[in-house]
Each structure stands twice: as C-alpha cells, then as structure tokens.
Amino acid sequence: MNTLHVDVAIIGAGTAGMSAYRAAREHTENLVLIEGGHYGTTCARVGCMPSKLLIAAAEAAKNTHEAHRFGVRTAQVSIDGSAVMKRVRDERDRFVGLVIETVISWPLEHRLVGTACFLNAHQLQVGDHSIVTADRIVIATGSHPVIPEGWIEELDHRLVINDDIFDWDDLPASIAVFGGGVIGLEMAQVLHHLGVRVRQFGHSGAIGPLTDPSILNYGKALFTSEYSFAPDSQVVTVRRDGSGVAVTYNESGLAHSEHFEYVLAAVGRRPNLQGLGLEYSGLPIDHFGQPVFNRATGQIGDSHIFIAGDVSGDRSILHEAADSGRIAGDNAGRFPDIRVRPRRAPLGHCLQCSSNCSGRSHLSSAMQIRHRIYGW
Numbered sequence: 001m002n003t004l005h006v007d008v009a010i011i012g013a014g015t016a017g018m019s020a021y022r023a024a025r026e027h028t029e030n031l032v033l034i035e036g037g038h039y040g041t042t043c044a045r046v047g048c049m050p051s052k053l054l055i056a057a058a059e060a061a062k063n064t065h066e067a068h069r070f071g072v073r074t075a076q077v078s079i080d081g082s083a084v085m086k087r088v089r090d091e092r093d094r095f096v097g098l099v100i101e102t103v104i105s106w107p108l109e110h111r112l113v114g115t116a117c118f119l120n121a122h123q124l125q126v127g128d129h130s131i132v133t134a135d136r137i138v139i140a141t142g143s144h145p146v147i148p149e150g151w152i153e154e155l156d157h158r159l160v161i162n163d164d165i166f167d168w169d170d171l172p173a174s175i176a177v178f179g180g181g182v183i184g185l186e187m188a189q190v191l192h193h194l195g196v197r198v199r200q201f202g203h204s205g206a207i208g209p210l211t212d213p214s215i216l217n218y219g220k221a222l223f224t225s226e227y228s229f230a231p232d233s234q235v236v237t238v239r240r241d242g243s244g245v246a247v248t249y250n251e252s253g254l255a256h257s258e259h260f261e262y263v264l265a266a267v268g269r270r271p272n273l274q275g276l277g278l279e280y281s282g283l284p285i286d287h288f289g290q291p292v293f294n295r296a297t298g299q300i301g302d303s304h305i306f307i308a309g310d311v312s313g314d315r316s317i318l319h320e321a322a323d324s325g326r327i328a329g330d331n332a333g334r335f336p337d338i339r340v341r342p343r344r345a346p347l348g349h350c351l352q353c354s355s356n357c358s359g360r361s362h363l364s365s366a367m368q369i370r371h372r373i374y375g376w
Helices: 015-025 042-046 048-065 081-104 151-158 182-193 213-226 318-334 365-374
Strands: 002-011 031-035 111-113 116-118 123-126 130-139 143-145 174-178 197-201 228-230 234-241 244-251 254-260 262-265 269-271 305-307
Touching: 002 015, 002 318, 015 031, 015 081, 015 130, 015 318, 031 130, 042 048, 042 081, 048 081, 048 182, 130 318, 151 234, 151 244, 151 262, 174 182, 174 234, 174 244, 174 254, 182 197, 182 213, 197 244, 197 254, 213 228, 244 262, 305 318
Parallel strands: 002 031, 002 130, 031 111, 130 305, 174 197, 174 262, 197 228
Antiparallel strands: 116 123, 123 130, 143 269, 234 244, 244 254
16 A cells, blocks of 8 residues: 655645646645546536537527528538537547646646545545545535435446537437436437427426526527427436336426436436445534635645535536636645635626625526516
C-alpha cells in the first residue's frame, strides 16, 4: 500500500475538480487530484457539449422542413442517422480529448487514479493501492442520472440515460422519454425533429423549471403541439416486450399500450456521495444526506473539507461548477484563511426576489420579461 501526505487532495477531475486543482496550485505544489473514472468532464463527455451538437442537427432538420414558409422550396428531407451520430461522436471525442490533454499535462505526481473513500477526517483510501493523508480536502465527485427502481433489471440494454445517447451509432426508430425536466425536454425535441417517434411522459405537470401558471400553460401548449408529450402522465407499467419495451399508460380515462425501441430515463440527477465513506469524515450532514456547506466559500461546516460542483446539490451548470471549484480550491489552498469569493453574473436574476436566488421557485428574468411584453 503506497502512502502519500499532501497539503490538498481533490476528489474528482471534472469541471469543478479541475478548477479546484488550478486554484489550490496557486498556494502549493504538494497536492493531488484523484479520479476514479474517466477524465473528460460531464459537460464535454455526456453533457452540454455533445447535446448541443445534436441540437444543431435537429435545428437544421427543422429549419429545412419549415423553409417553405419563406418561399424556399426544398426536396424531401432525408435524415442520415448514422451520419448525424458520427458527427456528434467525432466532435464529442475532440472536446474530451482537449480536456484529457490538459489533465495529463499536469505533473504525474499530482495525478492519482482510483476511487477515494474517507478513512477518517484526514485520510483517504484510493483504490486498493494508496492511502492519502491530506491536510485539506475538496470533494468534487459530480452527479449521476437517477434510474427508477427495478428498471435496470427489467429493461436491460433497452434502457438508456442521456450519457448513452451520444455513443449511438445510429438513431432509433422510436423512444419513450421519462421526465419533464430540462434534459428530458431537450432530448425529446431533438429526437423528434430528427425523425424518431417520441412519446414523453412527465410527472405532476412539471415542464422544465417553469413555475408561473401562464408560462407553464403556454409551455404545455407549445410542446404538446409538436410531439406526443403528457406532462402529467399516468404510467401503469414499463416492461420488456420482445425487441423493445412496452409502456402501458392511461390518457383521458382510457388505457393505452405502446411499443418503443428504447426508454430514456431523464428523471433527474443525484450527487455522487455513495461510497465516499462520509460517515467516517465527521462532517455535518443534512437530512438528505448532503454535507452542510457555505456556497460562498465551499467550506463544509467549520472543517478543513470543501465541496464543489454537482456533488454539492447546488446548481448543476458548467459555469457554476467551475466557479465553485475555483472558490473551494482557493480556500483549501489558503486554509485557514477562508475568504468569500464572488461568482460570475448569474444567467438569470430573480425579479421577484430582486436577488440572485436559487431559481427553484421563480422564473428567470428573461422569462418574466417575455411574459410581461408578450402576455404569455
């Protein structure tokens, strides 16, 4: 068993972890970045970057279909699914490659591969090969998609998450999308415009982050006019059926059963805390199992341990992960001199609160302004 004593140990080499590493390195060269999976970040590998490539293809297809509205006559549109997905994979791999190049350019002694688990407040076991003793620690382990209980066993390879979509060699003929959040809406629209038969099942009438009743009603009318979308669906069963999946659901008081090639689970994401051994860290934990931290400093309680990025359960957005990583890494590096660090301007400023709130209960300023101008 190898032993290592460092000033700062950073668990996770995603967007937040990389930012934390850069910030901590301003204060010390005695640090280590621990990664138990693949280098590449969620954003570059399975998140916003490849999804925008797919959106661009869908937008091109949609614009071609609607060109006649501008007096532009086009021949029948044909979508080559394998070509669409090859471009997505090629560009995605290029993005990931750039991130990997950055990480491997850092000193070898700063990189440690393996899954980290707390042994106590200062010690981490990494894989079955190393014990790291760290004066300060940054947790930046990211998040993972939530999959309804029993679906993995029942649906097997017919169940996909958004991570899997970007590895497809071709587009499927049909897919059932579960989840009315941002990822579900994004993937459902994209696949619909690329010629895939889509039915989306929401829950409790939710549509993305919308909360204002008039905006919510407009969103429902808009999405349901484009493809089959039930924001408040009553799904009875989801089961394997021959070469695909059969979904039984109730709609307008009638029972329906429909067959799909795949099921996409897009019902949310959960912080990667399992297996970290937080029970041995002595950290304050809330009733959701989340470490209690200060988002202005990244510090958990009054400890020497900091948290950053999606694992914090705060805002799962690339620039927020980068900012929280910078804040946590800087404070871990300069500990015990903890400083409040500003983040960049938020994408949406809450008019209802007149402050940078969490955004979970209010519309963004852009949507509120649109509502006030256009009346919907």
